[in-house]
Amino acid sequence: MDKKTLSWIEIDRKAIENNIANLTKLAGPKVAIAAAAKANGYGHGLPEMVTILHRTEVPYLALHSTSEAETARAAGWERRIMLVGGVAPDDLDALVRLDIEATVFEPSIIEKLGRLSKKSKLTVPIHLKLETGTHRQGLTAKELAKVAALLKKYPEISVAGVSTHFANIEDTTDHSYARNQLKEFKRLVSELKKAGIKPRMRHTACSAALLLFKNTYFDLVRPGISLYGYWPSKETYVSYRLGGGENSILKPALSFRSRITQIKTVEADSFIGYGCTYRTSSRSRIAILPVGYSDGIDRRLSNLGYVLIKGRRAPIRGRVCMNLIMIDITDIPGVKLYDPATIIGCDGSETLSADTHAGWSQTISYEILARLSPLLPRYVV
Ligand SMILES: *Cc1c(COP(=O)(O)O)cnc(C)c1O
Numbered sequence: 001m002d003k004k005t006l007s008w009i010e011i012d013r014k015a016i017e018n019n020i021a022n023l024t025k026l027a028g029p030k031v032a033i034a035a036a037a038k039a040n041g042y043g044h045g046l047p048e049m050v051t052i053l054h055r056t057e058v059p060y061l062a063l064h065s066t067s068e069a070e071t072a073r074a075a076g077w078e079r080r081i082m083l084v085g086g087v088a089p090d091d092l093d094a095l096v097r098l099d100i101e102a103t104v105f106e107p108s109i110i111e112k113l114g115r116l117s118k119k120s121k122l123t124v125p126i127h128l129k130l131e132t133g134t135h136r137q138g139l140t141a142k143e144l145a146k147v148a149a150l151l152k153k154y155p156e157i158s159v160a161g162v163s164t165h166f167a168n169i170e171d172t173t174d175h176s177y178a179r180n181q182l183k184e185f186k187r188l189v190s191e192l193k194k195a196g197i198k199p200r201m202r203h204t205a206c207s208a209a210l211l212l213f214k215n216t217y218f219d220l221v222r223p224g225i226s227l228y229g230y231w232p233s234k235e236t237y238v239s240y241r242l243g244g245g246e247n248s249i250l251k252p253a254l255s256f257r258s259r260i261t262q263i264k265t266v267e268a269d270s271f272i273g274y275g276c277t278y279r280t281s282s283r284s285r286i287a288i289l290p291v292g293y294s295d296g297i298d299r300r301l302s303n304l305g306y307v308l309i310k311g312r313r314a315p316i317r318g319r320v321c322m323n324l325i326m327i328d329i330t331d332i333p334g335v336k337l338y339d340p341a342t343i344i345g346c347d348g349s350e351t352l353s354a355d356t357h358a359g360w361s362q363t364i365s366y367e368i369l370a371r372l373s374p375l376l377p378r379y380v381v
Contacts, residue, residue, distance in 0.1 A: 001379065003338055007258040007291045009378045010345070011044050015253035016052050019227050022249040023210060024057075031217045034060035034082055034203070036224030038068060043296070043369035044228060044254055045378035047075035052380060062222050066094040073098055082127060082161075084222075086137065092116045095124060101160050105129040105137040107146050114154025127161035128192070128199065132184040133177065134167035141188060148195035161220070162189055162199040170208040170232035173239050178209070182216060208232040211240050229253050230354060230365045252353055255345025256296075256372065259338045260309075262288040263329070272326050273318025278303055280317075285330045287314070289341055292323040296372035297343060298361040301325075305360050307341045310334065311348025314341070344368075 001008055024033060035058050036042075041049035046063075050072055053061070061077060063069050064085035072081060081100040089112055095102055096116075104110055104126045117124040128147065131138030139147055151157055164185045168177040185204055192199070202218035207226035209216040229252035231237040241247070266286050272278040289307065293299045302319040307327055314327045329335045344352055354365035361368065 001257070001340075003259070005259075005377060006261065007289075007295065007376060008256075009043075009045070009372065009376050010255040010257065011048050011052070011378060011380045012251070012253045012255070013052050013055075013380050015229055015251040016044075016049075016227060017056065018251050019229050019249075019253070020053075020056050020058060023221075023223050023226060026210060026249075027217060027221050030219075032060060032201070032220040033058050034062040034080075034220055034222045035227055036062040036084075036206075036222050037072070038062065038064035038084065038224075039370035040068075040372075040374050042224060042228050042366065043372035045374075046071050048378045048380050050075040050077045053077075060220070062224075063100075066091055066098065066100070069094070069098045069100045082222075092124075096120060096122055101125045101127055103127045103129045103137070103163065105131075105139055107139070107143055107150060110147060110150040110154070110157065114150060114157055117156035118154060121156070123156055123158050125158045125160035127163050127203075128159060128197075130162060130164045130185060130188045132164045132181040132188065134165050134181070136165065136167075138164065141191065144188065144191055144195065148192070148197055151197055159197055159199040161201040161203055162192065163203045166204065166206065166209060166216075169206070169212070170236050173235050173242075175212070175239075178213075178216075206232070208236045211236055211245070212243065225366055225369075226250055228369065230369075233364070252345075254354070254369065254372075256291075256343040256376070257340050257345065258289045258291045258343060259340050260287040260327075260335065261290050261337070263335065263337055264288075271318075273302075274321065275319055278318040283330075284317075284328055285335070286317065287327045287329045287335060287341075289325050289327060289343075290323060291343065292321045292325055294322045294373060295376060296368070297325065298357065298368075300361050301357075305357070306352075307343050308345075308347035308350050308352055309339060309341045311350055313350065 060080045083102045087102045131140045166178045203220040205216040205221040207223045210221045229250045299320045306313045306315045312332045317326045354368040357368040
């Protein structure tokens with residue numbers, strides 16, 4: 001990256017293409033892929049993901065909101081969009097205007113949508129989400145009769161899909177809960193069929209299901225984290241390997257870097273940063289990086305995390321500030337002003353992954369990636 005940029009995110013297009021190719025192979029030729037790209041493409045940048053996905057055969061984007069769908073359309077995405085997060089009751093015209101398929105988990109929205117589509121004489125495709133044990137979004141078994149009646153009343157609404165989402169598939173190596181959800185899903189789908197509703201597609205699989213269980217694929221799979229090169233969890237990786245799965249099918253695609261904007265020598269017994277939480281024990285060389293918690297670096301990394309400079313680990317000293325961190329480079333010779341530092345990514349033989357950050361912050365890679373600031377410039381490399 002040229003020196004006009006102080007902090008940036010790089011997206012490795014080949015890594016994403018590799019992940020999509022391997023996941024497509026796993027899914028097989030009859031199963032469509034909906035690339036989950038909510039939360040700004042898991043922090044990778046939604047417009048950048050649109051650019052990358054355009055070069056693949058992926059037919060669907062799975063997004064959270066109509067505003068994300070606006071962004072994807074503005075970036076030139078012309079294929080299908082599935083909204084997994086639902087739609088505001090008065091924003092139904094956005095579905096038609098943006099040509100998107102909303103997930104419906106609330107009967108009253110079918111009534112609203114029905115009236116709209118009848119008035120406009122347009123067919124509106126939806127996905128019915130079924131409650132199978134996650135107790136998040138989903139139509140319960142009791143609501144299905146009402147749903148069927150509404151769908152009869154409004155033939156303009158076409159059921160593009162029927163779906164569910166697993167509660168306990170990535171957090172465990174015991175998959176009995178997921179098996180029960182799958183059973184319940186099949187039962188509810190046959191209930192719908194009896195009521196005369198035949199969805200074009202059935203879909204249940206997130207990354208963990210796609211990586212582990214062929215019987216969850218049905219007609220379409222919805223991988224997110226794996227597209228970006230991360231395993232949903234250690235448990236998923238272990239289960240996959242125990243099942244004889246090939247190693248290294250996923251390559252992380254994102255790097256987050258920033259340039260040193262100041263280097264200073266600090267005498268022994270000096271305090272560094274807000275709250276004077278760090279005191280030097282000897283004369284130290286401190287580098288300043290213009291990134292902080294507003295960029296997505298967890299404040300819990302204060303006096304705990306490190307970054308990579310010249311392929312070496314440089315510890316964070318003092319508290320993480322809103323847009324700055326202080327780094328100890330005393331033991332790394334030859335560091336100059338504007339040298340790049342790696343916050344997430346590889347440098348030489350060292351790697352700091354989103355999983356490394358997740359370990360430091362006691363969270364998951366998903367959160368680390370999703371909260372990378374949308375203000376950071378993204379470059380597809
Ligand atoms: C985000 C999301 C996914 C993708 O999950 P991953 O674990 O990232 O693969 C799949 N389905 C739904 C409904 C989602 O919201």
